[in-house]
Amino acid sequence: MTKFEQELKNNNFLCSHCTTCDKLVWPPSDFCNNCFSDVVWKPVSRFARLIEFSRKDNEYFCIAEFEENIRVMGSIQNSSNLKINQPLFLVKCDYDGIERFVFEPVLTS
Amino acid sequence: MRQVAVASGGLTRFTKNDLSLETLMVSSVKQIFEKTENLEQKDIDVVLISTNANDKYLANIVSELCGISPKIAHSIESLCNSGTNCIVSAYSYILSGLAKTALVIGAEKTNSPGLVLEWDKSRGQYKHPIYWSSMFTSAHMRKFGTTSEDLAYVSAKNHRNALDNPYAYFDREYSLQEITESKNLTENVRLLDCSMSCDGSAAVLLTSSDIATKFTDRPVWITGIGQKSTSAGFTKNDDLTSMKSTAYSASDAYQMSGRKPTDVDVAELHDAFSICEIIELEDLGFVSKGQGSSYVHQLYDSHDRRINPRGGLIGAGHPLGATGIAQTVEICQQLQGNAKKRQVDGAKVGLVHNMSAAATSSTVMILES
Ligand SMILES: [Zn+2]
Numbered sequence: 001m002t003k004f005e006q007e008l009k010n011n012n013f014l015c016s017h018c019t020t021c022d023k024l025v026w027p028p029s030d031f032c033n034n035c036f037s038d039v040v041w042k043p044v045s046r047f048a049r050l051i052e053f054s055r056k057d058n059e060y061f062c063i064a065e066f067e068e069n070i071r072v073m074g075s076i077q078n079s080s081n082l083k084i085n086q087p088l089f090l091v092k093c094d095y096d097g098i099e100r101f102v103f104e105p106v107l108t109s
Numbered sequence: 110m111r112q113v114a115v116a117s118g119g120l121t122r123f124t125k126n127d128l129s130l131e132t133l134m135v136s137s138v139k140q141i142f143e144k145t146e147n148l149e150q151k152d153i154d155v156v157l158i159s160t161n162a163n164d165k166y167l168a169n170i171v172s173e174l175c176g177i178s179p180k181i182a183h184s185i186e187s188l189c190n191s192g193t194n195c196i197v198s199a200y201s202y203i204l205s206g207l208a209k210t211a212l213v214i215g216a217e218k219t220n221s222p223g224l225v226l227e228w229d230k231s232r233g234q235y236k237h238p239i240y241w242s243s244m245f246t247s248a249h250m251r252k253f254g255t256t257s258e259d260l261a262y263v264s265a266k267n268h269r270n271a272l273d274n275p276y277a278y279f280d281r282e283y284s285l286q287e288i289t290e291s292k293n294l295t296e297n298v299r300l301l302d303c304s305m306s307c308d309g310s311a312a313v314l315l316t317s318s319d320i321a322t323k324f325t326d327r328p329v330w331i332t333g334i335g336q337k338s339t340s341a342g343f344t345k346n347d348d349l350t351s352m353k354s355t356a357y358s359a360s361d362a363y364q365m366s367g368r369k370p371t372d373v374d375v376a377e378l379h380d381a382f383s384i385c386e387i388i389e390l391e392d393l394g395f396v397s398k399g400q401g402s403s404y405v406h407q408l409y410d411s412h413d414r415r416i417n418p419r420g421g422l423i424g425a426g427h428p429l430g431a432t433g434i435a436q437t438v439e440i441c442q443q444l445q446g447n448a449k450k451r452q453v454d455g456a457k458v459g460l461v462h463n464m465s466a467a468a469t470s471s472t473v474m475i476l477e478s
Pocket residue numbers: 018019020021022032033034035036037
């Protein structure tokens with residue numbers, strides 16, 4: 001397993017980060033995709049923004065965006081009245097041969 | 110630009126069978142040798158192979174099975190647009206002067222390793238293509254009011270067109286109602302909105318301009334090429350109502366050929382799913398954004414075959430590595446006036462659009478008689 005996969009399995013969403021460019025490098029890599037510097041591993045915010053969604057049977061799946069940069073597909077639990085751009089929280093991430101991201105809507109009053 | 114010609118093409122029926130990948134490939138090459146005047150094995154300078162299969166040294170293996178000892182032989186893989194990538198490479202070998210002839214051969218088996226993209230971390234657990242298709246569909250529905258019925262029109266039109274394609278996987282018509290009532294794989298993608306993975310093969314012979322007429326009296330010229338790779342991972346196409354790589358490649362292909370969308374008489378579009386054809390019609394400039402669906406209704410109602418005359422991927426089947434080459438064979442037949450019942454009258458300018466992995470890369474070619 002790669003560092004990324006190991007951390008994901010421990011429910012830590014880490015991504016490669018370039019300190020020279022001050023940016024997250026996605027997909028995870030050992031080098032910055034802008035300046036080719038070595039990267040460090042940095043936790044990604046657990047908060048995301050809903051970009052798009054659909055449903056298979058009763059399970060909602062979506063594209064969510066972290067830190068205005070990283071977009072991944074994941075499932076949404078406790079979903080009702082989903083709206084594009086609404087905030088999501090990464091409840092759980094995992095790795096069992098494939099990457100798993102589980103989101104929940106952030107309730108706003 | 111009349112420097113590289115497609116001189117001949119061959120196909121096998123798209124179906125599910127037990128034939129080996131090599132046998133499928135040799136079968137479409139056999140057709141080229143049978144129908145092309147003055148063509149002998151010693152004339153072939155380049156053999157390029159398009160497939161997602163993991164076989165090694167396949168171009169050399171197939172060359173040997175065909176009795177060809179080419180100067181250059183290798184495989185080219187780029188998922189679903191491997192076929193047109195292969196044609197573009199053959200074009201370049203000829204234009205560089207390294208070769209005068211190139212045989213481009215594509216084939217795939219139903220259980221292709223190119224179907225599920227395990228390496229794409231951004232897809233999370235949703236590696237199957239129905240999920241990206243669903244994301245495009247949701248976005249287009251939200252922004253442009255595209256309906257589930259609009260999607261059914263794409264599938265109905267392409268299945269109907271495939272009825273006159275003797276090499277197509279499907280050989281029956283599907284009504285709008287049957288499509289609408291077919292099994293929902295996701296909320297907005299139904300079984301009959303999907304292209305079918307299958308076994309199949311296609312091949313084309315490319316030649317330099319000075320010898321094209323040795324092999325055919327109706328060469329088809331490749332006059333424009335555009336290719337663009339925006340990323341490998343699915344989620345970097347910012348606007349899900351559009352396919353960025355397709356718009357880029359179309360622009361380059363039109364510019365190189367000096368043609369514009371209104372010059373195109375007949376086109377093969379990569380309709381991996383119903384929503385794809387609607388978005389592509391828009392991104393290739395045939396209609397403005399949001400008008401793709403009403404254009405498909407119009408094509409369906411008037412029995413107009415100019416878009417996907419052989420039935421597209423939805424009607425003809427989608428053997429990944431063969432698809433872009435089969436699309437090219439169709440456009441060549443159209444421009445040579447050989448498309449029989451599928452013929453678009455007076456077609457002189459054709460377009461091939463072939464893409465990969467949720468349109469993270471695209472190829473567009475303009476062909477002219
Ligand atoms: Zn950097």
